[in-house]
Amino acid sequence: xxxxxxxxxxxxxxxxxxxxxxxxxxxxxxxxxxxxxxxxxxxxxxxxxxxxxxxxxxxxxxxxxxxxxxxxxxxxxxxxxxxxxxxxxxxxxxxxxxxxxxxxxxxxxxxxxxxxxxxxxxxxxxxxxxxxxxxxxxxxxxxxxxxxxxxxxxxxxxxxxxxxxxxxxxxxxxxxxxxxxxxxxxxxxxxxxxxxxxxxxxxxxxxxxxxxxxxxxxxxxxxxxxxxxxxxxxxxxxxxxxxxxxxxxxxxxxxxxxxxxxxxxxxxxxxxxxxxxxxxxxxxxxxxxxxxxxxxxxxxxxx
Amino acid sequence: xxxxxxxxxxxxxxxxxxxxxxxxxxxxxxxxxxxxxxxxxxxxxxxxxxxxxxxxxxxxxxxxxxxxxxxxxxxxxxxxxxxxxxxxxxxxxxxxxxxxxxxxxxxxxxxxxxxxxxxxxxxxxxxxxxxxxxxxxxxxxxxxxxxxxxxxxxxxxxxxxxxxxxxxxxxxxxxxxxxxxxxxxxxxxxxxxxxxxxxxxxxxxxxxxxxxxxxxxxxxxxxxxxxxxxxxxxxxxxxxxxxxxxxxxxxxxxxxxxxxxxxxxxx
Numbered sequence: 353x354x355x356x357x358x359x360x361x362x363x364x365x366x367x368x369x370x371x372x373x374x375x376x377x378x379x380x381x382x383x384x385x386x387x388x389x390x391x392x393x394x395x396x397x398x399x400x401x402x403x404x405x406x407x408x409x410x411x412x413x414x415x416x417x418x419x420x421x422x423x424x425x426x427x428x429x430x431x432x433x434x435x436x437x438x439x440x441x442x443x444x445x446x447x448x449x450x451x452x453x454x455x456x457x458x459x460x461x462x463x464x465x466x467x468x469x470x471x472x473x474x475x476x477x478x479x480x481x482x483x484x485x486x487x488x489x490x491x492x493x494x495x496x497x498x499x500x501x502x503x504x505x506x507x508x509x510x511x512x513x514x515x516x517x518x519x520x521x522x523x524x525x526x527x528x529x530x531x532x533x534x535x536x537x538x539x540x541x542x543x544x545x546x547x548x549x550x551x552x553x554x555x556x557x558x559x560x561x562x563x564x565x566x567x568x569x570x571x572x573x574x575x576x577x578x579x580x581x582x583x584x585x586x587x588x589x590x591x592x593x594x595x596x597x598x599x600x601x602x603x604x605x606x607x608x609x610x611x612x613x614x615x616x617x618x619x620x621x622x623x624x625x626x627x628x629x630x631x632x633x634x635x636x637x638x639x640x641x642x643x644x645x646x647x648x649x650x651x652x653x654x655x
Numbered sequence: 656x657x658x659x660x661x662x663x664x665x666x667x668x669x670x671x672x673x674x675x676x677x678x679x680x681x682x683x684x685x686x687x688x689x690x691x692x693x694x695x696x697x698x699x700x701x702x703x704x705x706x707x708x709x710x711x712x713x714x715x716x717x718x719x720x721x722x723x724x725x726x727x728x729x730x731x732x733x734x735x736x737x738x739x740x741x742x743x744x745x746x747x748x749x750x751x752x753x754x755x756x757x758x759x760x761x762x763x764x765x766x767x768x769x770x771x772x773x774x775x776x777x778x779x780x781x782x783x784x785x786x787x788x789x790x791x792x793x794x795x796x797x798x799x800x801x802x803x804x805x806x807x808x809x810x811x812x813x814x815x816x817x818x819x820x821x822x823x824x825x826x827x828x829x830x831x832x833x834x835x836x837x838x839x840x841x842x843x844x845x846x847x848x849x850x851x852x853x854x855x856x857x858x859x860x861x862x863x864x865x866x867x868x869x870x871x872x873x874x875x876x877x878x879x880x881x882x883x884x885x886x887x888x889x890x891x892x893x894x895x896x897x898x899x900x901x902x903x904x905x906x907x908x909x910x911x912x913x914x915x916x917x918x919x920x921x922x
Contacts, residue, residue, distance in 0.1 A: 366921050400920070403767045407919040425771040433767035439760030443667065455659040456768035504767075 354381045356502055356533045357402060361411030364397050371397040372557040374411065379535055381501075384528050386548035386565075387537040394557040395537040396436065399506045402535070403433060415502065432457070432500040434491035436507035436537075442480030446473060446490050453494050464497040470519055485511040492516075496523050503527065503534045509543060521547055575630040576606040576615065581623030588622070591615055656770045661778035664752065665785070671747060672786045679740045679790050680797030686731045687801040687809070690724070694808075697722025714864040718884070724809055725888030728798065728817070733883040737794060737821050742853055744786055745828030746846040752779035753915060754836035754845050762920065776915050780833065780908050787825035791818045813887045820893065823900035824881045828853065830907025837914045840921075853877070877903075 357379040364371030372394035379385040389395050400406045402413050404424025413420040415427035440449055450464040468475055471489045479487065488511040495503050509517045517540070524547050527534060538544050544551060545565055553561045561568070580602040589596050593610040602625075608615050612629070619627065693700060700721045704712055712718070719726045753776060756762040765775060795814050802809040828849065835845035856876040863873035873879040880896040 400763065403763065405763050405766060405920045407917070424766075425769050428767055429769045431767065433764070435760070435763055437760070438764055439756070439762075441663075441667065441761060452659065452663055453764060453768065456656055456765055456770050458656075458769070 363410040386544035389554035434495035447475030579626040664782040676793030679794035683797035684801035725884040741825030749829040749832035755842040791821040826904035830904035833911035
């Protein structure tokens with residue numbers, strides 16, 4: 353696998369204000385990489401560093417091996433970008449704006465039409481008359497209208513209605529199937545869960561975890577609820593990674609982390625009426641990173 | 656790609672260029688209506704002007720007879736409406752491609768495409784030059800056309816010599832505003848500083864003309880180098896003045912291009 357995006361020690365200070373600090377990650381060819389974090393965590397700063405809009409205070413980012421700051425125009429030949437709530441030229445129509453961006457990217461006039469149809473975008477309306485959601489559609493259409501091998505998307509679905517979000521995910525999966533690489537910053541956790549191969553989590557300007565979505569889910573606590581035919585013998589659930597939350601007669605609530613097989617084998621020795629294992633939503637995991645009561649992050653970093 | 660950004664800048668500038676051309680042309684035309692009256696009553700006006708100190712009148716461009724087309728044009732058009740029109744055009748056009756588009760969050764979009772920053776800004780600078788020329792031509796056309804209707808007797812060829820000086824004056828403003836826009840990344844700040852500097856230069860020129868002790872102040876005023884009187888009345892092209900404006904404009908634009916090439920576009 354070749355690294356399409358590579359950030360090493362990437363740091364940006366706005367005077368004394370923190371942008372991002374020592375950010376490092378690599379996005380490999382053909383993968384969809386999710387970049388998660390709350391407002392102000394440094395997602396947009398990271399993207400603007402990747403696009404060469406900002407000069408790093410320290411560290412370096414490369415796109416296809418080209419320096420993101422000093423070789424930006426060359427790198428951009430292979431990049432399509434959509435920003436979060438980008439400014440538009442209100443006097444243009446949606447079609448004119450898309451043609452403008454398309455021409456800058458070397459695309460023929462009207463290259464946006466097939467994608468615009470899928471999103472139900474009216475290209476004849478002046479941008480200043482469009483709602484926030486419809487303006488966002490233009491950004492999304494703009495990102496998907498070319499065939500650049502890398503798409504950089506900063507919260508592309510914010511403002512889109514659920515139908516459009518679904519269409520976005522469909523096109524995103526087509527994009528992934530075509531072997532293109534996607535760097536997707538998002539607040540929309542289900543969207544990340546459904547579309548991304550790996551996820552990077554950024555908090556207060558630092559990347560605190562990078563892992564596959566599956567590993568992220570597997571590395572966290574799952575809730576196990578049991579209804580037993582008889583109270584279990586003492587010490588039944590004294591297993592590595594298992595914590596008894598509550599046990600009253602025949603109802604047992606456990607939390608398990610890591611390999612669940614030892615617990616399943618132990619449960620199999622019991623008279624079980626009912627069992628449910630709840631895998632946490634990625635949202636629960638995400639929130640744990642920002643929860644003061646969460647485990648020390650150093651334990652959870654798998655990058 | 657340069658053609659694409661040039662066409663977009665041209666498209667975004669056409670409304671401003673049109674209205675400024677209409678204003679400059681209409682104003683110059685309106686003033687030209689009064690020129691025959693001025694010429695017929697030049698002696699009367701000179702008597703009236705003698706009431707005021709010579710330096711005071713000179714400070715506002717009134718040197719010589721208002722019956723001379725150069726003095727008339729400079730007093731009522733060149734040093735009155737053109738600085739205002741040129742300042743509006745220069746500041747709006749020069750602060751748009753970097754500062755205003757950065758303010759509104761648009762700049763990241765074109766700069767995320769393969770176009771390099773220098774040609775991106777360069778194409779906008781070419782549009783600034785074109786707009787200045789178009790509006791300056793409109794101003795002269797207004798005076799010449801109405802002048803012909805009222806038999807003002809203007810020498811159209813001489814009046815059109817005003818175009819390069821006027822456009823160069825506007826371009827100097829645009830050059831300064833351009834570099835300030837790149838440095839500040841704020842249309843409000845760049846425009847405000849440019850307008851403030853122009854106002855101070857205007858005051859400096861007035862004070863330097865009224866008060867001989869501070870005559871040197873005029874050296875630092877753009878208004879000192881924008882005088883169309885000799886150009887129209889004698890056909891003398893003020894190469895030095897033209898050169899000053901051209902140098903300021905070119906230095907400003909080159910400075911803007913050099914700085915923008917490596918400008919950190921931090922919010």
